Amino acid sequence: MTTTSAEHQSEPAIVAQGLTRRFGEFTAVDDLALQVPRGQVYGFLGPNGCGKSTTIRMLCGLLTPSAGTVRVLDLDVPRQARALKARIGYMTQTFSLYRDLSVIENLRFVARLYGFDHHRARQRLDTLIAIYRLAELTGQLAGTLSGGQRQRLALAAAVLNEPELLFLDEPTSAVDPQSRRDFWEALFALADAGTTLLVSTHYMDEAERCHRLAILQRGRLMAEGTPQHLKHTLPGVSLLVECATPRRAQQALVGLETVRSCAQIGASLRVLVSDANAEPAIREHLRAAGIDARVATAEANLEDVFVAATHREGQAS
Amino acid sequence: MSRINLRRLFAVMLKEIYQLRRDRLTYAMIVGIPAMQLLLFGYAINLDVRHLPAALIDQAQSAHSRQLSDELQQSQVFDFRIAGHDPAAVNDLLRRGQVKVALVIPSDFERRVAMGTTPYLQLIVDGTDQVVQQTARQVARFPVVDYLRGDPVTPSASPIEVVSYYNPQRQAPLNTVPGLIGAILTLTLVMFTAIALVRERERGNLEFLITTPLSSAELTVGKVLPFIAIGLAQTTLILLLGHWIFDVPVRGGLFDLYLASLVFIIASLALGILLSTLVASQFQAMQAAILTFLPQLLLSGFMFPFEGMPRPAQWLAELLPLTHFVRLARGIMLRDAALGELWVDFAAMALFAGVAMVVATWRVRMRLD
Ligand SMILES: Nc1ncnc2c1ncn2[C@@H]1O[C@H](COP(=O)(O)OP(=O)(O)O)[C@@H](O)[C@H]1O
Numbered sequence A: 001m002t003t004t005s006a007e008h009q010s011e012p013a014i015v016a017q018g019l020t021r022r023f024g025e026f027t028a029v030d031d032l033a034l035q036v037p038r039g040q041v042y043g044f045l046g047p048n049g050c051g052k053s054t055t056i057r058m059l060c061g062l063l064t065p066s067a068g069t070v071r072v073l074d075l076d077v078p079r080q081a082r083a084l085k086a087r088i089g090y091m092t093q094t095f096s097l098y099r100d101l102s103v104i105e106n107l108r109f110v111a112r113l114y115g116f117d118h119h120r121a122r123q124r125l126d127t128l129i130a131i132y133r134l135a136e137l138t139g140q141l142a143g144t145l146s147g148g149q150r151q152r153l154a155l156a157a158a159v160l161n162e163p164e165l166l167f168l169d170e171p172t173s174a175v176d177p178q179s180r181r182d183f184w185e186a187l188f189a190l191a192d193a194g195t196t197l198l199v200s201t202h203y204m205d206e207a208e209r210c211h212r213l214a215i216l217q218r219g220r221l222m223a224e225g226t227p228q229h230l231k232h233t234l235p236g237v238s239l240l241v242e243c244a245t246p247r248r249a250q251q252a253l254v255g256l257e258t259v260r261s262c263a264q265i266g267a268s269l270r271v272l273v274s275d276a277n278a279e280p281a282i283r284e285h286l287r288a289a290g291i292d293a294r295v296a297t298a299e300a301n302l303e304d305v306f307v308a309a310t311h312r313e314g315q316a317s
Numbered sequence B: 001m002s003r004i005n006l007r008r009l010f011a012v013m014l015k016e017i018y019q020l021r022r023d024r025l026t027y028a029m030i031v032g033i034p035a036m037q038l039l040l041f042g043y044a045i046n047l048d049v050r051h052l053p054a055a056l057i058d059q060a061q062s063a064h065s066r067q068l069s070d071e072l073q074q075s076q077v078f079d080f081r082i083a084g085h086d087p088a089a090v091n092d093l094l095r096r097g098q099v100k101v102a103l104v105i106p107s108d109f110e111r112r113v114a115m116g117t118t119p120y121l122q123l124i125v126d127g128t129d130q131v132v133q134q135t136a137r138q139v140a141r142f143p144v145v146d147y148l149r150g151d152p153v154t155p156s157a158s159p160i161e162v163v164s165y166y167n168p169q170r171q172a173p174l175n176t177v178p179g180l181i182g183a184i185l186t187l188t189l190v191m192f193t194a195i196a197l198v199r200e201r202e203r204g205n206l207e208f209l210i211t212t213p214l215s216s217a218e219l220t221v222g223k224v225l226p227f228i229a230i231g232l233a234q235t236t237l238i239l240l241l242g243h244w245i246f247d248v249p250v251r252g253g254l255f256d257l258y259l260a261s262l263v264f265i266i267a268s269l270a271l272g273i274l275l276s277t278l279v280a281s282q283f284q285a286m287q288a289a290i291l292t293f294l295p296q297l298l299l300s301g302f303m304f305p306f307e308g309m310p311r312p313a314q315w316l317a318e319l320l321p322l323t324h325f326v327r328l329a330r331g332i333m334l335r336d337a338a339l340g341e342l343w344v345d346f347a348a349m350a351l352f353a354g355v356a357m358v359v360a361t362w363r364v365r366m367r368l369d
């Protein structure tokens, strides 16, 4: 738009340094450094309680960081949080619209909050109702919507002001697989239109869809990069062990130093080892234990990346 | 904080109205609490008292004294259960609650009736009980001498002296309705707003609201405005019911009364919002509302005479908006006072409302921490 914003166009949507948040003695977010490029879908991957929501709240200016600096859309947060609010959208982890208002009443309310006049609100709501398939539901109370419908309403409300940057905190945790797929289509449509998206999730398949990922564990950034990059740079290798007695094989393997994790998948065993050349040793170990097994190298997936990243932390502490 | 955009203010207000419309319970409380309270308190005012347990201390033991006590017994107001001679016994009887009233007929009663002078009858009442007191006073207006001598009954100086134990002020029950407006308004409005804002936080709505450009002033004022209308409607309801059922007058200016109510309503709503910023749950909000309600109820002069309270309690009472409202409402409704004459109380109440509103808005942070 203006020359100043054009000059800054190269600056990432989000730049955070040393971002820390403590609740009393407890450190929920610990010295986080982040760079979220514009126009991408950026993922926060991590287990419950790792600090995803807390980080997002600080980036939105809702929570004051205990330490660190945050710049979002060229604004200092939380100092310039007010100016930021008009330019971002936030879909909260739990449904935060009014359950005792109808779909249309909720949307009109949000439109007024963003200062839309009657005419502009009508146009915008008509568009959103069409995109997010809410036409049938306008008169229904939000509290009586299904998980997927509620999520579409929440997304419609979050993007009502056409934000440049959209935060989504575990947006798909309460919906069925089909709705999840549809939802991600909607997210990519927004990204195609130039919106930067920051999505937190604990689903690997969702993380896989992101352009870039940050893996969080206990408030710390464990790994960062594109999913491909993360998989290629996996420290170690993933092995697939097929045998008649996978549980026995698991018991035989968990004690080994090189084995980071061992997960049964159907009749086979997925073993993550830190030593990239451990395959013969594993095969030998199983034979010694009297287990007849086929061991092959598997292609690394995000779960391996996640386990490797979070396991390192487990050993460190 | 001071930034107010009318469209956003309107948005919050409209939202609040839609929610209220669907909230049956609140709806019921808005109408139900005033109606119920008024009937409860009101019937205590107008209660047609019958069969009050009474003691008769007839020291005259004459025809006229018997005629008088029979008459009172037959009127069914008093039920003379205990007869005695010694006025000193009355103290014990009243204290133990065996009787509510004692009629003392002095030994020179007969002589005074014969002479046509006022016979000094004493009606000793349990002043802890307002109803009893009021009844006794009605009885005391009874023109005993005219009646006993068969003369046409004319209003005359009361021959019966009422000695009110425990409650020397003899507060008129009519005083309850003006104060009741205030009591009902605080109870309901503080609770509504305190709960409404905490509910918004509990349900996560606030987390969404604070990511929008909504300011705390828009949120608080927008929330308060519909409740002002509700408060005024409640005031009207109490006045109408009070008028229809109990003949409670509004002797002064109706506009003055509504203006006083308006400021009092704002004070209560601001207090409610302030409380909501101090508590963690809807239940705590309810407790906190009651916690502020009780001292107001007890210290404001609504239940107990202000002048009878110890000094520190009076100072404390001056800080409470209900104290000032009770004075204003009584003055306007019963004494035909103008708001201008009571400006000190009005100003004190307005000051409370203003300070509470500013502090409440300041406390409602558009932050999560
Ligand atoms: N307001 C708070 N007060 C105290 N602890 C909190 C608060 N908010 C979050 N936490 C703690 O911080 C940690 C991270 O929480 P959160 O950011 O919600 O994790 P996530 O969203 O990844 O599940 C959790 O252990 C949580 O208990």
Ligand SMILES: [Mg+2]
Binding pocket: A049, A052, A053, A054, A093, A169, A170
């Ligand atoms: Mg969370």
